Amino acid sequence: MLTNVRSDRVKSVRSLSRRSVRERTGRFVVDGPQGVREAIRYAAARIDDLYVTSAAIERHNDLVAAAQDVGLHVHEVDDAVLAAMSDTESPQGLLAVVAAQPHTLEGVLADDPRLVVLLSNVRDPGNAGTVIRGADAFGADAVLVTDGSVDVLSPKVVRSTAGSLFHLPVVTGLDAHTTLDALAAHGIRTLAADGVGETLLPDVDVSQPHAWVMGNEAWGLPPEIRDRCTDVVRVPIHERVESLNLAMAATICLATSAGATRRP
Amino acid sequence: MLTNVRSDRVKSVRSLSRRSVRERTGRFVVDGPQGVREAIRYAAARIDDLYVTSAAIERHNDLVAAAQDVGLHVHEVDDAVLAAMSDTESPQGLLAVVAAQPHTLEGVLADDPRLVVLLSNVRDPGNAGTVIRGADAFGADAVLVTDGSVDVLSPKVVRSTAGSLFHLPVVTGLDAHTTLDALAAHGIRTLAADGVGETLLPDVDVSQPHAWVMGNEAWGLPPEIRDRCTDVVRVPIHERVESLNLAMAATICLATSAGATRRP
Missing domain, CATH: 3.40.1280.10 (SPOUT methyltransferase, trefoil knot domain)
Structure with missing residues (x-):
């Protein structure tokens, strides 16, 4: 389980709340079960990382299973790490870092x-x-x-x-x-x-x-x-x-x- | 011009952000030009007080004139007083205290x-x-x-x-x-x-x-x-x-x- 809120990984995810970082890295954050579920269904190949708290692993076990079915590694994190990664005041226990898909x-x-x-x-x-x-x-x-x-x-x-x-x-x-x-x-x-x-x-x-x-x-x-x-x-x-x-x-x-x- | 952010008047208006105070007093706050304009048009008799910053008096002079036309006294306040009265982060310079109208x-x-x-x-x-x-x-x-x-x-x-x-x-x-x-x-x-x-x-x-x-x-x-x-x-x-x-x-x-x- 990831528990270090000061790790480079946490800082790197958190920095995606800035537009300049999103544009430089081509990555963005999807927060909460509804968005993460659709990302797994429709854009699994673009998911870099998936972070889930222990409570959310229990509550959304179907979603975690779906992620594992498509070969995604699920990082278990504690609440403090998820809160530090997310820009929302009430994070819902799941967060994915996804590669942007440029459409024309x-x-x-x-x-x-x-x-x-x-x-x-x-x-x-x-x-x-x-x-x-x-x-x-x-x-x-x-x-x-x-x-x-x-x-x-x-x-x-x-x-x-x-x-x-x-x-x-x-x-x-x-x-x-x-x-x-x-x-x-x-x-x-x-x-x-x-x-x-x-x-x-x-x-x-x-x-x-x-x-x-x-x-x-x-x-x-x-x-x-x-x-x-x-x-x-x-x-x-x-x-x-x-x-x-x-x-x-x-x-x-x-x-x-x-x-x-x-x-x- | 009202400039004392610690006055009883300011505290009293600000307290209307609490439901219990609204229910006890039968009063609520309308913030911003759009709401205040419609309150003046449709519910002037229910407006207790109207607070407007100097900048808003200039910007919304039609609205201030409409208020005076229907006999409302316009309290000029400084930005700090309006900010202290309002619960929003970016108040727009006008605020009215209005009596609730109970409908059945x-x-x-x-x-x-x-x-x-x-x-x-x-x-x-x-x-x-x-x-x-x-x-x-x-x-x-x-x-x-x-x-x-x-x-x-x-x-x-x-x-x-x-x-x-x-x-x-x-x-x-x-x-x-x-x-x-x-x-x-x-x-x-x-x-x-x-x-x-x-x-x-x-x-x-x-x-x-x-x-x-x-x-x-x-x-x-x-x-x-x-x-x-x-x-x-x-x-x-x-x-x-x-x-x-x-x-x-x-x-x-x-x-x-x-x-x-x-x-x-």
Whole structure:
């Protein structure tokens, strides 16, 4: 059992809470049973190390067995070591160090996607994670993220995706204009989700391949991005309400695209 | 200008971050421009005091003017006083102390509601606030909250409602069974939103008065509540995804009820 909270190993895992270290090493941390389970299922070959407390080995014995089945070594650690490795205040006893998988826009487009999400300058980790989770739930083929956005491999984003990060390609560091060009060239309609839109969500044709384009939490999409989209779409809300938050709007748009609220 | 961070006034406002003090005094705190603006618009008579920093008086002069128009006295405070009054790490310069408005289930039912939400044992402040905001956005007539749930007047819930708390009645402290009885007696269909449901959301008839019944974030609705509902409804999601989070599921159900995703 690992018990030395001052070891180089602990410091090295903990340092992955910094973006610069993640970028240099190409590694990130997955914290908690839900994320670790999906990492084992969908990305076992990319798991460098798996750290589990004695209590979590008992509580999640199915998960530990699944890890051993695919040949992963499980490091047993004490609570203090896990707490020192994790950036969360209430770690849940399991933590994996995983190699990032770089996806490209070209790779996504080569698979003829029918539903994608483009996040432009989204800064809040919870929002970004929730959108990735929603994209996954409603069968999107990819999430595209511009370079001014939050790092999707930050612990908070990874946690709030609840494992969805391992289910679909998330492409990062994109330029919004180049991406809109590439989507248009592939015949993918771009739908800006924005409260100023004149097209209402129930009137959108979601039968053709399309991309939902979502802007920043506070200031939305810049006009030069919005105006380049095929259409600007508004979720109809009560007039007394100023706006939906980003994650809510994205969830509703994606659910509608998937036919989860109406038959296609 | 108020500058004494140790004054009784500051201590008294700060103490409202405790549930016991809110319950004893019948007062709660609204923090930030969005919430304060809606309090002034919809509940001016219930505002005891309004505290604004010099910077916020300049930045939100329309809001300060609106407060003065309705006869509210605006206390100018320095940054330290506002920070000491607020429970948030980054206060936004405005804070109001507001008297709670007790709503009752009987009052809500007397208005023949067509769309309500019942939250049973919802514990996370962000989830509760987001559901209230979604209920408001999609024209719900009320939000009903059982007594095992988070206090909707806690600063975190109030903040995440973004002012919606002042737009529709939120009834708290309810017993789930009594509430289901009362809804049934008024001919309001109760729709349990739960991943185990066999009815899919697109198949639900939302043309009749109905209540969405949402359970706890982690363990959902207890079977004895779920089984008493008219129907158990599932949002169809991709099989690789375990579940939607509570706020996402509620938002999608409410948007569907409102015809925001499909024509009614």
